[in-house]
Amino acid sequence: MLFLKKFLIIGINCSLFAACNYHVNKAQLDNSAQSVQQINSxxxxxxxxxxxxxxxxxxxxxxxxxxxxxxxxxxxxxxxxxxxxxxxxxxxxxxxxxxxxxxxxxxxxxxxxxxxxxxxAGAPDGTFANTNPVIPTPTPVPTPTPPPAQNPPPVVTPPNPPNVISYNDVQTKLFNVSCTRCHSGSKPSGSVDLSSYQKTMANSKKVVVPGNATKSIAYTEITSGSMPPRGPAVDPTLVKLLNDWINAGAKNN
Known part of the structure; x- marks a missing residue:
């Protein structure tokens, strides 16, 4: 009988500790959830x-x-x-x-x-609604299918471009002059190496996104004024050269 009483007391104590532990864990979870929601100012x-x-x-x-x-x-x-x-x-x-x-x-x-x-939200110096929205990709507008032509249209051969945009010009006139003093060698700044075409395109960051200059770090850093951090700003004609080369597919030519 004495053994049975001890067993019942131990069981009750275990239940109480388990209940306390539940409330502690629940409180910790509540605090964690609250901390995530506190970035609203x-x-x-x-x-x-x-x-x-x-x-x-x-x-x-x-x-x-x-x-x-x-x-x-x-x-x-x-x-x-x-x-x-x-x-x-x-x-x-x-x-x-x-x-x-x-x-x-x-x-x-x-x-x-x-x-x-x-x-x-207007970039206020105070509180704002933060639901961490996902910025939706615009829904593409379907292109209507044109009616079949009675006669096939004549094939128009586009004229050759007057000036061929080349990577060689970008490398020699822009990267070598304004960038490679920091972005080359065994430890390039920011892990961005612009010393050759292969290294430029192999960067883990979006240094050059073929066909999209505005998503290419090499272009946005220069146009924002962040790069080069020291020395004169890049000549606007060279900025346009970089933009045109990337938007033309960033070919190794």
């Missing part, structure tokens, strides 16, 4: 995203003239944040393309979506 966005991932390079007097240390310096930097327009905001396009953070891990999709939500 500029202050928490700065503390949780900008400070740990950007400020080491982009504080007061930061690289490329970009200072992310406070709201006013962000909003007064031309083109850095364009209210309600993420695709025109360098703060968004640089992290979305993987160009930034430079030399560090790529920013995760939740943080990128939070920056987008803040800009699309």
């Amino acid at each position: 500029f202050s928490t966005l700065k503390t949780n995203i900008l400070d740990p991932q950007c400020i080491r390079c982009h504080g007061v007097g930061g690289k490329g003239g970009v200072d992310l240390s406070n709201y006013n310096s962000i909003m007064t930097n031309p083109g850095l944040v364009m209210i309600n327009n993420i695709n025109a905001s360098r703060l968004y396009t640089e992290v979305e393309s993987g160009s930034m953070p430079d030399g560090g891990p790529v920013m995760n999709s939740e943080d990128v979506a939070t920056i987008a939500a803040w800009i699309n």
Whole structure:
């Protein structure tokens, strides 16, 4: 009988401990869920995203003239944040393309979506609705099928282009002059090597996206003014040369 009483007491104590542990775990889960939802103001966005991932390079007097240390310096930097327009905001396009953070891990999709939500909410110096929206790809408009032609149209041979855009021009006139002093060798800056066609195209980041200059880091870094970080800006004719070469397919010619 004494043994049975001890057994019942032990069983009751185990049940109580299990119940306590359930409440502790549930509280921890609730706190974890709350912390995910706390990035709903500029202050928490700065503390949780900008400070740990950007400020080491982009504080007061930061690289490329970009200072992310406070709201006013962000909003007064031309083109850095364009209210309600993420695709025109360098703060968004640089992290979305993987160009930034430079030399560090790529920013995760939740943080990128939070920056987008803040800009699309008007980039307030206060709270904003953050549901981490997925930016939808525009639905393609179907092309109507034309009626069959009575006679096949004549084949028109397009004239040869007056100037052939070549990779050799891009390498010798732009990359070698303005880029390879940092982006070449055994340890190129930001792991981006522009010393040859093969190394340029083999970069893990979207350095050159054939057919799409606006998604190519090599082009967006130059047009945003971030690159080259030191020295004169790239001549506009060479920027156009890079744009035309990428949009023409970025061929090795």
